[in-house]
Amino acid sequence: MKYLHTMVRVSDLEKSLDFYCKKLGLKEIQRREIEQGRFTLVFLAVEGDEDAQVELTYNWDPEEYDEGRNFGHLAYAVDDIYATCQQLMDAGVTINRPPRDGRMAFIRSPDNISIELLQSGQTLEPEEPWSSMANSGTW
């Protein structure tokens, strides 16, 4: 047995690819347009870590995507959590849970999928503006 992917539904494919690829930094691995089922599947992964993918399902006929409490989040390790959060903020992404502790941050996808960013290896020293940055919303 082998882990393949986590699938999430997206209501706006362009907005979602902007978020997951341009802002978060994942790479599009494969795209399948299923005419018969009227949906598009886009498989994303971290460059060099293509075994663990996120599958975006985009239904061509609009649906509402609410969130539930049984799903928590997707988590990624990053090399420098301050640099990652700065890049995300510069790109207009809200850091819902800033890395005040030099270790952990949370953001949300356009469809409210919670994404945890965790500092690889050793926790970073507390640093402004992160140390005193307030939470924003929930994650």
Place this chain on the structure above:
Amino acid sequence: MKYLHTMVRVSDLEKSLDFYCKKLGLKEIQRREIEQGRFTLVFLAVEGDEDAQVELTYNWDPEEYDEGRNFGHLAYAVDDIYATCQQLMDAGVTINRPPRDGRMAFIRSPDNISIELLQSGQTLEPEEPWSSMANSGTW
């Protein structure tokens, strides 16, 4: 950047470990009991594929875990989808979407996390009882 895990919340840790480990076949990798936050984290993975984990969050104070449409499913490749589904059925798991096509099945965790099982490599030849098995519920 590196994918770490997908986190799901579980309302009954014992029932969930029975499902994810005993029935689905994942292995417990690490467990952390956080007294202060009153929760337990259990990290699971396929044996030999420990890089891609599922994190179970069990809150000691009961919560209700509804499901939302923005999250789709977790997916795993299996060597023999008929054998896997037979084992799951024998263990009392409902096959919501039987592998009629020799390729794809869906089951649900105790907290309604949808799990896709996909035949590794070539699709299997259609085979009874799977070919004529009806769907059960949603997934």
